[in-house]
Amino acid sequence: VAKLLEKAAANHPSRPAVIFNDTVLTYSELDSTVNRFANALIAEGVKKGDRLALMLPRVPELIIAFLGAAKAGAVAAPINFELPLSRIKALVNTLSPRFIVSAGAHLENALSGAEGTVARVVSTGHEDARAIAWDEFLKFPSTRPGIDILSNDVVYLNYTSGSTGDSKGAITTHANVYWNTLASVEALGLREEDVH
Numbered sequence: 001v002a003k004l005l006e007k008a009a010a011n012h013p014s015r016p017a018v019i020f021n022d023t024v025l026t027y028s029e030l031d032s033t034v035n036r037f038a039n040a041l042i043a044e045g046v047k048k049g050d051r052l053a054l055m056l057p058r059v060p061e062l063i064i065a066f067l068g069a070a071k072a073g074a075v076a077a078p079i080n081f082e083l084p085l086s087r088i089k090a091l092v093n094t095l096s097p098r099f100i101v102s103a104g105a106h107l108e109n110a111l112s113g114a115e116g117t118v119a120r121v122v123s124t125g126h127e128d129a130r131a132i133a134w135d136e137f138l139k140f141p142s143t144r145p146g147i148d149i150l151s152n153d154v155v156y157l158n159y160t161s162g163s164t165g166d167s168k169g170a171i172t173t174h175a176n177v178y179w180n181t182l183a184s185v186e187a188l189g190l191r192e193e194d195v196h
Contacts, residue, residue, distance in 0.1 A: 001155055001174050002071040005031050006144070019195070020060050030064070032142040037068030039140035044120070046098050048073030048147060051157070053097040053119065055081040055088075055106045061124045061134065065101045070155050070174070073147040074098070077157040077169060079113075081106040088113040091159065091167065107131060151175040 008017065009031035018025040025033070041052070052069045054076055056062040069076040079091050081103070092100065092113040102110035104125015111130050114121050123131040155177060157169035190196060 001067065001177050002149055004178070005034060005067055005071075016195075018060050018063055023060060025060060030067075033064050033138065034067040034071060035142045035144055036138045036140045037064050038071035038145045038147075039143070040137050041068060041072040041074060041099070042145055042147070043140060044099070046072055046074050049075060049154070051075045051077055051095050051097040053092060053095055053100040053110075053113075054078045055100060055102040055110050055113075056124065057081075057103060059103070059124070061101070061103075066156075070149070071145050071147065073149055073153065075154050075157055077159065079159070081109060085109055085112055089115075092117060092119060095157070095169070102131070149174060151178070 005027070008015075009027040013028035014026050016024050017027040017030040046052070052065065052074045054062060054065055056065065056078075066076045077095050077097065079088060079095075079100075081088070083091070088109050089112065096117065097119045099122055100110045100114055100119050101122045101124065104123055107121070107123050107126055107128060110121050110123075111128070113119075121131040122134060122137050124134040127133055151174050153174055154171050155174045156172040158172060159167045159169050161167065184190075
């Protein structure tokens, strides 16, 4: 996953990678920001295979955190921030993340979910002394982290709905993401100039 972003940044540095409302991140900007996020994780002691909980809506920070976790060798695990606090706490307890990245609107639930765990909270919105501010977290070099990532390394835990019991984290590897994306591109007939 990380190599694909780096390749896109090298081949199309000024092409838009993320468009969100009035925000446009080029592939070069995205790769640079993702590197800073990954380097922050590594500087904070995150090791390959450690988990990162994401309590974010579909915003650029979600993409940056997911890809930053991938570059650091960590495993991203989205947590549905609309769940009752008791379920959020149960998922955080099961997941044992090193960090929870939360939108400001969900910060209280993220902080409550982190209580009694080793997880530290990064907030993309409201400033709070109990959390690390997003901009502060990104104050690391934009150099490539240099973590050796293998195609069968886990990059993502997708929690199931729990319709037949407790939610379970379905394991997804870097190769799974790559082949699933390639299949989607082929099935949808996407071309290099398309905007998705």
